[in-house]
Amino acid sequence: MAAAAATVPSPATSFPSTTRKATVLSLRVSRRFKVAASAAASPGPDPSPAFKSVTAFAPATVANLGPGFDFLGCAVADASLSLGDTVTATLDPSLPPGTVAIAGITSPSRPHLADRLSRDPLRNCAGIAAAAALQALGVRSHAVSLRLAKGLPLGSGLGSSAASAAAAAKAVDALFGSLLYRDDLVLAGLESEKAVSGFHADNIAPAILGGFVLVRSYEPFHLMPLPCPPALRLHFVLVTPDFEAPTSKMRAALPKHVAIKHHVRNSSQAAALVAAVLQGDAGVIGSAMSSDGIVEPTRAPLIPGMVAVKAAALEAGALGCTISGAGPTAVAVIEGAEKGEEIARRMVDAFLSVGKLKATATIAQLDRAGARVISTSSLE
Known part of the structure; x- marks a missing residue:
């Protein structure tokens, strides 16, 4: 098992590490996070652990939602909680205090995926977020090992890195009594996102908060559920x-x-989407999601069959369809699940017939809870 410093690094990679080096807790993080962490972590004694271990789940996310590039997103999950990532954080006295280690990575539905992810916590989304959460909490006398269960594929446009980061931050926070504020959790996850996809919160914010989230600004940091x-x-x-x-x-x-x-058209569509969410107007949510005239037209040609997939979804009765995040997942919105299977079949067929790509479909619902604790183990 690799024990490494709880130091947030620069770019993440996906190769395994055998490093056992441990150093002091010295996080090189963004100024935004330093401000939040200094406010959250008391200068006094470490917080006492509340549990021996905590397992947390974080859902998949759909970022952008069409016209809301980098500032709108929502959380989605299925009933079995397979559409998301799970992290177990455990107190580990065998490690140097103030450090994080990755004890194991599994991927039940995609066994090959686990081998692609680094076990170096400084190059793993869950490890980076866990280290950032430890700093925000002010933990210096305890170490934590993580076990990550990946339910999401990489590079899918479903917020795979954000789900790992959100679950890790939530699990570590709960391990020490759930002391962090909402924004601190998001900022901890953002340290991980920054390493792999840039400093934008449209995945990590809904992964932690659930539901729809508007990222209003970073200076000052302001999220609007x-x-x-x-x-x-x-x-x-x-x-x-x-x-x-x-x-x-x-x-x-x-x-x-x-x-x-x-710009004007996209702004009006993003504003309409926000209004429709607040009013509960599924029809306008769908039509606004389908109306991105800036990002989707440049990305769709890079995903074989995407244009035909969108057309197939709308013809089958979807209220709207667009690219989820950076893609390649296509997301269609419907009210109720009745038409879901037929729309999914049409979309899968279009990917195969036009894009020459096999595809898998999942019918999910809006996840209003976000990252949550699903089990704990008491202190002995």
């Missing part, structure tokens, strides 16, 4: 082709300049 009426039965048809779309590649394709008319 968007409560929608409980009666809204919003479901999502998520169709993921056998095709990896690295966030870096999909960001490189974005236009460097945007015409004012396109």
